[in-house]
Amino acid sequence: MRKIERLPISETAKGFYLTDERRKLIQDWVETEYTFASSARAAYDNAMVENLRQYEGVPQRSVKQYPYEGAPNYEFNVSAIAVDSIHSQTIDLMFSISPAVKASASNKDHVNLEAPLQRLIDWGATNEWRLREAATSAFLNNIKHGSGVYYVPYEEKIKRTDIRKVIERGPRIYSVPVEDFYVPGGVENLEEADWCGLRSFVPEGALVLYAAERGWNIDGAKAAPRHSKVRNVRERYGKTTSFSGRKGTVSTYEVLKVYANIPIGGEDLDLLVYYDPNGHHIYKVTYMPYDRWPFEVMRYQPREHLIYGLGVVEMSRQFQNGVTDFMNNWLANSFLANMRGFKGPHGAIGSGDSIKMRPGKYYGFPMPDQVEIFQMADVYASGMAAVQTLLGFAERRTGVNDVTNPRPSSLLGNRTPGITALSVMQQANRRFVNAFDEMRIATQKAVRQCLYRYQERLLADDADVRDHLYQLLGDYDGALVEGLLRDENFDNAMKVELSATDATQNRLQERQDAIALAGMLGQYYDKVVQLMQLAATQGVSEEMRSTALKVATATGEIIKRTVQTFDTIRDPERFVIDLEKEINAIPGVPEAGIESLLAMLGGAGGQGAGIPADLLASLGGGQPDGGAAVPGAGQGGGGNPVLSNGGQ
Numbered sequence: 001m002r003k004i005e006r007l008p009i010s011e012t013a014k015g016f017y018l019t020d021e022r023r024k025l026i027q028d029w030v031e032t033e034y035t036f037a038s039s040a041r042a043a044y045d046n047a048m049v050e051n052l053r054q055y056e057g058v059p060q061r062s063v064k065q066y067p068y069e070g071a072p073n074y075e076f077n078v079s080a081i082a083v084d085s086i087h088s089q090t091i092d093l094m095f096s097i098s099p100a101v102k103a104s105a106s107n108k109d110h111v112n113l114e115a116p117l118q119r120l121i122d123w124g125a126t127n128e129w130r131l132r133e134a135a136t137s138a139f140l141n142n143i144k145h146g147s148g149v150y151y152v153p154y155e156e157k158i159k160r161t162d163i164r165k166v167i168e169r170g171p172r173i174y175s176v177p178v179e180d181f182y183v184p185g186g187v188e189n190l191e192e193a194d195w196c197g198l199r200s201f202v203p204e205g206a207l208v209l210y211a212a213e214r215g216w217n218i219d220g221a222k223a224a225p226r227h228s229k230v231r232n233v234r235e236r237y238g239k240t241t242s243f244s245g246r247k248g249t250v251s252t253y254e255v256l257k258v259y260a261n262i263p264i265g266g267e268d269l270d271l272l273v274y275y276d277p278n279g280h281h282i283y284k285v286t287y288m289p290y291d292r293w294p295f296e297v298m299r300y301q302p303r304e305h306l307i308y309g310l311g312v313v314e315m316s317r318q319f320q321n322g323v324t325d326f327m328n329n330w331l332a333n334s335f336l337a338n339m340r341g342f343k344g345p346h347g348a349i350g351s352g353d354s355i356k357m358r359p360g361k362y363y364g365f366p367m368p369d370q371v372e373i374f375q376m377a378d379v380y381a382s383g384m385a386a387v388q389t390l391l392g393f394a395e396r397r398t399g400v401n402d403v404t405n406p407r408p409s410s411l412l413g414n415r416t417p418g419i420t421a422l423s424v425m426q427q428a429n430r431r432f433v434n435a436f437d438e439m440r441i442a443t444q445k446a447v448r449q450c451l452y453r454y455q456e457r458l459l460a461d462d463a464d465v466r467d468h469l470y471q472l473l474g475d476y477d478g479a480l481v482e483g484l485l486r487d488e489n490f491d492n493a494m495k496v497e498l499s500a501t502d503a504t505q506n507r508l509q510e511r512q513d514a515i516a517l518a519g520m521l522g523q524y525y526d527k528v529v530q531l532m533q534l535a536a537t538q539g540v541s542e543e544m545r546s547t548a549l550k551v552a553t554a555t556g557e558i559i560k561r562t563v564q565t566f567d568t569i570r571d572p573e574r575f576v577i578d579l580e581k582e583i584n585a586i587p588g589v590p591e592a593g594i595e596s597l598l599a600m601l602g603g604a605g606g607q608g609a610g611i612p613a614d615l616l617a618s619l620g621g622g623q624p625d626g627g628a629a630v631p632g633a634g635q636g637g638g639g640n641p642v643l644s645n646g647g648q
Contacts, residue, residue: 016271018285022264027282030258030275033184033195040185044308048145048179048230051313054320055080055144056237064328072331076324078391079316082398083143086312086432090139090439095132097499101125101447110493113484116477117494121447123472129173129450135443137175142298142439146311149181150174150296150442151198152449154289154457169464171453173446178308179230181295182256188305190297195260197275198295201227201242204251215284222279223251254278259288259295291456294449298442300435309438312398319394326387336377344371399432440498448496455485513566521575524559528552528577552577 018026053060057077064073094100103117125131134150142148156169182197183190190196201224202210210216226232227242235241258273274283299309342349348367349355355363365371457465470478484490531548534540556576563572 016269016285016287023282023285025264026262026271026273026285027275027280029262030256030260030273030282031277031280033260034182034197034256034258034275034277037182037184037197041182041308045179045230047314049233050317051145051311052230052233052237054313054317055083058237067332067336072328072335074324074328074331076320076327078320078323078394079313079398082316082394082400083140083312085400086143086398086435087140089432090143090436091136093436093500094135094139094440094443094498099125100499101131101444102497102499104495104497106493106495110484113480113494116473116480117484119473119477120469120481121451121496124171124450125447128170129447131173131443131447134173134175134446138298138442139439141175141178142300142309142311143435144311144313145178146300146309146314147178147307148298148439148442149176149178150298150446150449151176152294152296152446152453154453170468171450173450177228177231177234179228181297183307186305187307190293190295190307193293195258195262196293196295197256197258199228199254199256201252201254204253207253210283216274217281217283220279220281221253221276221283222281224254224278227252255283259290259293289456290452292449292452296442296445296449298438300438302434302438315397316394319390319397322390323387323394326383326390330383330387333377333383334379337375337379339376340373341376342371343374440500444496444498451485451490451496455490458482458485517563517566520562521559524555525577527555528582532582 054075054077057075057080059073059075061073064071099118099122101121103114103121105111105114138148138150140148151174152171153174154169154171156167158167176198180199182199183193184195187193204223207216207218207221211218227235231242254277256275256277258275260271260273261268262271263269270288272286272288274285275281276283297307299307300312301310301315303310342355344367348370349363349365454465454469466478466482469481472478473481484493487493531552534544534548556578560572560576563575566572
């Protein structure tokens with residue numbers, strides 16, 4: 001359980017006092033942690049470089065001289081087919097449903113807050129938080145390299161021209177490159193990490209501006225000799241560059257933004273440290289502006305007890321290598337099988353024992369009868385069979401069948417029933433359940449982080465954020481959302497989830513499920529109305545009323561349990577009718593059934609406890625405040641035996 005105790009504003013406004021002793025302590029701590037983290041992540045960086053090469057289809061060697069000069073030298077990027085297919089499926093599943101993100105109350109007390117919070121989420125995800133743009137890159141990183149990272153800061157930017165001033169403030173969702181995100185080696189869960197960091201490269205001019213505007217100490221800064229290895233490869237394949245320092249024209253500096261929990265002065269302090277790894281220098285130290293790490297991590301195929309996962313390219317690596325070797329050799333063999341070689345004694349060819357051949361060229365041989373032609377290679381069909389086997393293994397490993405792209409008729413017959421076809425499609429998609437859940441959960445957590453950024457600013461009494469909410473939602477809904485976000489129990493009060501809940505679902509299946517649910521609920525509501533009529537009918541016996549109520553209660557429980565099986569429904573109790581409550585609300589029940597109905601609802605022993613006063617008034621003429629007696633009621637004697645206690 002996470003409990004946050006707010007400190008007085010007067011105390012938090014002082015800021016972090018950085019003495020020389022503290023500077024040395026923090027600098028040594030960050031330097032040690034970053035060095036170990038970089039060393040621990042070196043192998044993963046090398047794997048990402050290889051992933052980029054294989055995805056882009058770049059050959060390992062620039063030229064291949066075997067079995068002849070200039071032999072076929074292609075990289076058959078089988079993994080790229082799987083990556084693109086899974087990425088497209090994920091984007092479609094996440095964002096084809098409207099709304100993509102939905103808010104739901106965890107309990108009945110907060111149901112009235114669902115609609116205003118949903119309005120804020122709909123507007124923010126579309127206009128302010130940049131959810132779709134961040135998710136597109138994060139999903140591709142995750143599928144390709146095995147890990148994806150969201151970064152959710154609160155930003156304030158001011159843009160001014162000669163005629164207007166534009167102020168942008170609010171949370172933003174960014175997809176950050178995996179190679180620029182650092183955590184201690186061996187960490188499995190981000191919440192258990194003592195620190196996490198984000199690396200960036202800034203030009204010298206920006207560093208000077210930070211020193212003037214933000215109070216950075218840049219005296220010991222040292223220019224970065226090179227960019228990130230992974231970033232260099234990524235930009236080279238993308239035919240662009242962002243690191244001007246490598247040309248020697250402008251110095252570029254590396255900045256590591258470290259969110260850390262550091263023990264200082266007998267307590268753990270949450271600090272934000274701006275650190276220069278090249279100059280082993282601290283630019284600035286402040287208190288961390290957020291209550292939680294502003295990062296969310298996803299993994300495609302988790303590796304147990306590690307924060308970095310396994311991606312599709314690495315899954316397919318051995319199969320892609322095998323297909324590449326077989327296909328290059330098969331192409332070379334096909335070329336040689338259609339070529340002919342010459343053999344004979346030395347001197348049979350006038351220009352020497354080696355000649356260059358081309359169509360239509362005249363060849364003059366001193367001894368033509370001694371020159372023989374021979375076939376250089378044969379065609380073997382087993383090579384393509386081996387390629388098909390490797391592709392089959394790659395499909396089974398990654399879970400997609402777009403590599404060989406079989407015809408639909410090979411999977412489903414021409415007369416396959418629709419439900420059977422959907423079952424086959426779901427079975428094929430279950431391979432992605434774990435990977436899909438990782439991406440879904442990380443994305444909805446990133447949206448929740450945006451709400452945390454609002455919450456942190458409101459608790460810090462930021463009037464601009466409050467005015468923004470009221471302007472966006474109106475006074476009434478704005479006040480509701482402000483009260484919800486100011487509530488320390490916000491985590492437990494509301495759930496924020498992606499509407500796409502499971503990779504096994506598809507839109508056709510969801511539509512059929514909705515139709516089936518509507519039909520089932522329609523029949524249930526018809527039965528409830530019939531039972532209501534039965535309970536309110538004159539002359540119905542107590543036994544019949546009791547049976548009707550039991551049937552309604554049991555049917556409602558069955559409906560509730562059935563509705564709970566639908567992933568898209570989070571509040572099944574709202575679909576169930578409380579028959580007893582509805583009977584109590586009937587304004588007039590026939591006289592002949594009053595006694596048995598009250599006996600059934602009032603409990604054993606003829607006690608009327610628990611019966612609403614307004615119901616007693618409507619049934620027997622008593623007053624809701626209990627001031628007037630119900631006919632037949634009294635202290636003992638005759639009258640209605642159910643109200644023998646005086647109608648209390």
